[in-house]
Amino acid sequence: MVGIPILVIVLIVIYPTIWMFYHAFHDTNMMSLFRQDWQPVGFQNFEAVLTSERFRNSLWHLAIYLTFGACLQVVLGTILALILYESVKTGWMRVVLLIIMVLPMMLPPSITGILWRFLLQASNGAVNHILLNVGILEGTERIDWFSVDLSLWSLVIADTWQWTALPLLIVFSGRVSLPPAVYEAAKVDGASGYQVMRRLTLPMLREIIAIAFILRFMDAYKFVDKVYVMTSGGPAQSSELPVYIAFQTGIREFQVGLAAGYAIIIFVGAALIITLFLQYLKRVMRNAGVVD
Amino acid sequence: MARLVLDEICKGWDFPVLDRLSLTVEEGEFFVIVGPSGIGKTTLLRCVAGLERLDAGRVFIGDRDATTIKPYRRGVAMTFESYALYPHLSVYENIASPLRARRLPKATIDQTVASVASLLKIDHLLDRRPHEVSGGQKQRTALGRTLVAKPDIFLLDEPISHLDAKIRHELRRQFHTLEELRRVATLYVTHDYSEALSLGDRIGVMGKGGLIQVGSPRDVFENPADLFAARVLGQPSINEFQAMIERDANGIHVSVADGAIRFPPAGPHASVLGRRQDMGISVGMRPQHLSVLPEGAEANRPTVTGSVDVYEALGATGVLIAKVGDQQMTVITPPEAHYQTGEPVRIALDRDHFLYFDRGDGRNLMVGPH
The missing domain is CATH 2.40.50.140 (Nucleic acid-binding proteins)
Known part of the structure; x- marks a missing residue:
């Protein structure tokens, strides 16, 4: 009976992975697949990826996206969570506000992408309309949100709108579970609001915030859905991320060997970063006394 | 240095917990409040500390009416039943926190913390975090945090009740010998009658709504005002x-x-x-x-x-x-x-x-x- 799940895993995970590693060292493309005839090329695929400017640009885009997307979401989410906790004390009000803030997260990412594509349209999008109405834009002036300079930022905006609620939820629940007696002790000690935030709340929430960041990071690293529906990586590859290139190369252009090269390099990057995270989590758990 | 006067204080939620409770604790007096769990002993302490707002009545600390004063301006220091240590800070930082809040110079803080820590025999633990020390040591850290504050009133909420019997005994002895506690007014809350009899200069038996009997430990034990007070004191029960x-x-x-x-x-x-x-x-x-x-x-x-x-x-x-x-x-x-x-x-x-x-x-x- 145990055999069946193992068989399934072998079929859908292990076999394709081996297949990918195999073709990463071959010049496989649509024609050679069709003819069942491909030649070994050594490390040429990896070389092609690492030397291509497209890939290097996409890494730069990823860095921007992580800094201003994932980090911003965590910072914003934390601030909102703490404001919500400190300023709204009524139980049902908190629930209502939380639900409202979490709503964007409940939409499918691709739908959110399409939504924001409409909102950010240059000629008759809602965002430009609002900017026009409040007087930031004048006359026939329009912001082209999907230009070379801005398309990556449009992605950041749409993604932040959708995902800020996740760190918010995590940090809020973390804050709720902090022991109230500690805060009362601080009150009796005479700590100021700033001292309480700086010396109590933030240090005690540090691990929680880090975990929220790890979650957002993992999601952002494989971010492809909104790129696909909002910008298709363009214009002029200005909003391409590594995973999107791999997808384009493999599924669209059927350059299977090259795409496998991309996939493995992305995988190695992910493995390195996840290892760092796991080290951190282990330390957190050791400090919390969960594991030895 | 000051006395504590509670004048007809009232506090309740959907039911009254403290009903016109009056009490005077003199400067230098160690007053123990004893009563069963859930009767409102902690609420009383929180009212004195200013963590709860009174429904009616007044709290005087010294000659000041402290009823509406913020906790840290009242000159009180409180230990909590759960100790309420700051989990991410070392024992040293925990003890130092009231001094940090007052922005005292580092040398003063160092000196005060060191002297309090050696008094409580936790000077070898100053670098540890609270989760790395034992229950008794946590308790002493919490006590240290209140001692460095040099308050006019000490409020101690079941400080040793959750410790195992041996350490409880040792700490009880320590309470007897701590000069700091004997110089100012101390309000000590416990459900353990032996702590009350052993530590209190005077004790108060707390029942529904307030204090049922106040007096010297011996007097309350021998002449309980009513059956409730007789039940609270004594183990095995009367x-x-x-x-x-x-x-x-x-x-x-x-x-x-x-x-x-x-x-x-x-x-x-x-x-x-x-x-x-x-x-x-x-x-x-x-x-x-x-x-x-x-x-x-x-x-x-x-x-x-x-x-x-x-x-x-x-x-x-x-x-x-x-x-x-x-x-x-x-x-x-x-x-x-x-x-x-x-x-x-x-x-x-x-x-x-x-x-x-x-x-x-x-x-x-x-x-x-x-």
């Missing part, structure tokens, strides 16, 4: 029996369970009880005022006979629960004696120390107007 006062040719008798326990009360009690002839009362017998007579021994006190129900040997003493008629009677026995379940025993009643209570309101019949 034996309570519903009794009738009967009179026959030999004078008046206290009769429990249709005469299974029947004895003439001691002289001083008899005159008061005589006025309650044929009426129901409650009689309270502390286990230490009952003793098991050796076989064949002559008794110069009234006795009852029963059989052993449960016997626990506790080392320094034994606790025997005897069945007398349909009643159970807890007796403290000397350590060398041993009993088997079912064994018949003769129990001598040290009736001079018995307590008599009104069956209606539980008032001690020997205290106050008769």
